[in-house]
Amino acid sequence: MARADDAGAAPDTTDAPDATAQVLARAAVNAMEAVGGYAAGVYLRSPTTGLLLMAVFTGLPLQLFRPWWRMQVNRPYPVAEAYRSGQAVHLPDAESAMRRFPQLTAGLPFPFGSLYEPVTAGTERFGVLVVLREATPGIPVGTPDRERLRGAAEQLAADLASLAAAGARTLWEGDPVGVPAPPPEAGAEGARRAADRLAQAVLSLDREGRIGYVNTAAEDLLGLDGPQLRGRLLWEALPWLGHPAYEDHFRAGFMSGEPVHFPARSGRHAPGQWLSVDLYPAADGVTLTLGTSARPAYAPESRAGPDVAATDADAATDADYDAADMDMDADMDACADLDASADEASALYRPVALAIALTEAVTARQVSAVVTEELLPAFGGRQLAIYLLDERHLHLAWETGFPQGFLDRFDGVSLDVRLPGVETLTTGRPLFFESMQHLAAAYPGIPLDADVGARAFLPLIASGRPVGSCILGFDSPRGFSPEDRTVLTALAGLIAQALARARRYDSEVELARGLQSALLPHRLPVREHVDTVGRYLPGTLGMDVGGDWYDVVETGTGLLALVIGDVQGHGVAAAATMGQLRSAVRAFALSGSTPEQVVSGTNQLLIDLDPGQFASCCYMLLDPASGSVTAVRAGHPQPLLRHPDGRTEVLDLAGGVVLGIDPEASYPVTELRLTTGSVLALYTDGLVEKPGLDIDVGVERLRTALEEARPSPLTETADRLISEAGNTADRPDDIALLLASRTGGDP
Secondary structure: OOOOOOOOOOOOHHHOOOHHHHHHHHHHHHHHHHOOOOEEEEEEEOOOOOEEEEEEEEOOOHHHHHHHOEEEOOOOOHHHHHHHHOOOEEEOOHHHHHHHOHHHHHHOOOOOEEEEEEEEEOOEEEEEEEEEEOOOOOOOOOHHHHHHHHHHHHHHHHHHHHHHHOOOOOOOOOOOEEEOOOOOOOOOHHHHHHHHOOOOEEEEEOOOOEEEEEOHHHHHHHOOOHHHHOOOEHHHHOHHHHOHHHHHHHHHHHHHOOOEEEEEEOOOOOOOOEEEEEEEEEOOEEEEEEEEOOOOOOOOOOOOOOOHHHHOHHHOOHHHHHHHOOOHHHHHHHOOOHHHHHHHHHHHHHHHHHHHHHHHOOOHHHHHHHHHHHHHHHHOOOEEEEEEEEOOEEEEEEEEOOOOOHHHHHOOEEOOOOOHHHHHHHHOOOEEEOOHHHHHHHOOOOOOOOOOOEEEEEEEEEOOEEEEEEEEEEOOOOOOOHHHHHHHHHHHHHHHHHHHHHHHHHHHHHHHHHHHHHHOOOOOOOEOOEEEEEEEEOOOOOOOOOOEEEEEEEOOOOOEEEEEEEEOOOOHHHHHHHHHHHHHHHHHHHOOOOHHHHHHHHHHHHHHHOOOOOEEEEEEEEOOOOOEEEEEEEOOOOOEEEOOOOOEEEOOOOEEOOEOOOOOOOOOEEEEEOOOOOEEEEEOHHHOOOOOOOHHHHHHHHHHHHHHOOOOOHHHHHHHHHHHHHOOOOOOOOEEEEEEEEOOOOO
16 A cells, blocks of 8 residues: 655555555546545544554645554544544534544634544445534534535445455555645746845745745745755655644644744754744745744753653663763754654654543553554553562553563563563653663563664652552663653553552442342243243443343243333442332232233332432233233333244334333223244344444444344343344443243243
């Protein structure tokens, strides 16, 4: 697949051998023009599950958006939301973006509008088409623009489907391809002569940052002739302007359309000289001026600090100190490697996204996943391990990137063992090793997973209490600047706080699940002519447990009560309420109450208890001998009925409002008959609801699965119906399923 060149320039897509790049480039340009945008791009799926990659981009400097070249589909960004939901996302201004996607505005705090359209063909999801344009505060995206963008996405989906049918790959690998605009014009001769009279250096840039016109003062100041500058990307021609400290200024100028002013320290052409940089953007390009300036009061000093040695503990080497003592000139020269600068820029913005994302993570697993998705890309890391402290031993809680089984030997180590992951926690000081040789020298005999690389060991301490330690691994040797060390140490504190909160949350989840397990029936009654099977799956996202239940009650009159319900809420309180409702239903059923009396009485009980919750319920009273059924429904999903010939239907039971709302509510009764060989399916909404999909789609999917399933044994049918949900890692709700099959009795 086509890649951007190493210098970060936007290569011409005609050099890309892949026909997919040509299709994507055409779609991005067409979409941008269709809705009046100034930039556009396409994200495609990658070979890595759950990862979208920016494939093409046009209209703005590609390297300024390096932090967003990769996008996890489960992150709270508009690109990911459009892909997950299959629905377009329209953000007309910064206010709407902040309200819905604060992580996006944390990294791009400028006034701009953005539109995101999923690229789908049938059930195939290829990616997302993105357009950036000027903000329209308070004015939503109009229907014509929505339709034009949708049409562009549909055309792109059709083109990608055709490519796939022809054998071309529609998964993207590598870096994005920049789609260039026409070469910048040098301007009229009269304008050139006028600008050449100015003492101030003036350069014109196109919307992608390529230099067009250069006046004489700019040539003199920079020590470069116009031909050496024209047609080149600004950050290629003047690498010192590619320093990460300046990238946010350029983003502001190119995206917001407002003038931007900042000081910059020039590099190899005028070492040590501070210049004032002014950007004057317009729809067709940006005018950049440079002027000599005194060193600003807030200019960064040498990045070395008096406490650098302390952060390295006893493991610091002379090389560490030498690297820390580099002054600003050497730092600016290092910016000649634009890719390295862009990677550093990611480190400046990813921490903001990480901090916001950590506030959304509620379990230790979610915290670890967020760190993997946000922190590793920011610093170019490849390995991550998180150990949590329990009774003076560190236990491996999360790992990625290490050889399989390598970290097992360190699982459960005591705090008196001399290992860097232990000592960073016991001393409270982060440890940084710029090479594996430095690590081996500091800890002789320590097992290493690689001969080449670098490692950072961070203490996880929350409010003065040790939580664990975090290991970051890098595939190649690298230095850790004081800024890197400061940011990583601060982020370690945020991670520790999030993990401490998550462990408390996980404890509550464990309590809720234990309570739930104790309250659900451990076995169902065995009756002649009827088989019953129940299944329960807790949610996997946080404390989504405790609300759903099922039950089968022998009433004492020869009838069998089939019950399923769902308390709206989760956690210990929902599990406790569920237990009270289950007990109430059993008590009413055993007393010989009619279905209407059972549900009405349970409704009144829930109102009297006033737990601040409500519940849905479906109650069916079955005569095993005759198959007659009387049913009452209180705001619960309609059951399914599979007939002996395999035909399966969604029942249409009359119903009342959910329990716990209206003390005067009535619950009408529906009568039906269960013939021999038929199967009745009662379920909670967690089995049929998925984010971004209408619940009717889920019900139809379940109906089809029941229709296609073998009617016996009933346990296999239950396992088949619930298997898809059980294989879902991120299940937002718990699930209850109750099947009843009539095996004999009156025909």
